[in-house]
Amino acid sequence: MTAGETVLEEINCSPIGFVRSPFTRATGTPIQPIGGSDVEATVEILEEYAPGLSDLEGFSHIVLLYHFHHCMTTSLKVKPFLDDVERGVFATRAPVRPNHIGMSVVRLDRIEGGTLHIRDVDIIDGTPVLDIKPHIPRIDCPGKARVGWLEGKEPLVGELRDDGHFLG
Amino acid sequence: MTAGETVLEEINCSPIGFVRSPFTRATGTPIQPIGGSDVEATVEILEEYAPGLSDLEGFSHIVLLYHFHHCMTTSLKVKPFLDDVERGVFATRAPVRPNHIGMSVVRLDRIEGGTLHIRDVDIIDGTPVLDIKPHIPRIDCPGKARVGWLEGKEPLVGELRDDGHFLG
Secondary structure (H helix, E strand, C coil), X not given: CCCCCCCCCCEEECCCEEEECCCCCCCCCXXXXXXXXXXXEEEEECHHHHXXXXXXXXXXXXXXXXXXXXXXXXXXXXXXXXXXXXXEXXXXXXXXXXXXXXXXXXXXXXXXXXXXXXXXXXXXXXXXXXXXXXCCHHHHCCCCCCEHHHCCCXXXXXXXXXXXXCCC | CCCCCCCCCCEEECCCEEEEXXXXXCCCCECCHHHHCCCEEEEEECHHHHHHHCCHHHECEEEXXXXXXXXXXXXXXXXXXXXXXXXXXXXXXXXXXXXXXXXXXXXXXXXXXXXXXXXXXXXXXXXXXXXXXXCCHHHHCCCCCCEHHHCCCHHHHHCCECCCCCCC
């Protein structure tokens, strides 16, 4: 398609805070939250945004959207961690995607001031956070889903660690 | 917290495509995908990004990240559709959040070239799409979750329509 009448504007985002986690580089970091089971970390929300956190503590899980700030390249075809075949990047969770936005559902333990104590973390220290949403199973989990090339490989997701092969 | 040693950079995003849906304005649009059950729409991916779509068709559900482009304001406290009490914006899915990024899990029917045919849509026509990820229940659905202020109100999510009250 062409953009037609739609204006192709740039969309500017600013961090609302930063992740503080034990993972200081991509290599060795779990590749998904279930691989980071029980790893504790925090999200430090900038003071100006802290009032937006009220009522969030009632949710046991939250969705973090963040910037893959260690990733400098974009590839439309990638070899995912769980496969030897090249896949379209939108059929994977690889960081080398356009816009470099990552998403993780993590467990929320508690909130102290502007600090979220979270678990099950697969996110590198210093990662800029763009948004926090409550995880709502009725909305986010439509039930039985086909998982394409991941069929039968899903159980392995928790076993793997980042080998740094997406670092550009 | 203060940003400390972390550089507060702007993060620039560009649309990878646009939603074409029957909803031309916020008012009347379902407030979540389950309210848009069986509503058909498309995502038209820009030609340059289409190679990234390969292997996506095997997934029955996808996560769309998009820009709430009709929303011009940010509020840290909002009255959600399902409540009469003001809540922190990060404890809601309201569009008036910092960075105005929306997230919907939708059903993927099929892909033709750069066009994704999707269902269960709650997204306004012309919405710029920032990312597409495969929905992977093992990663995205951690099981039983507490839903805070939404407890007992979740079943109503599908009934409601946008009344335009977040339009700034």
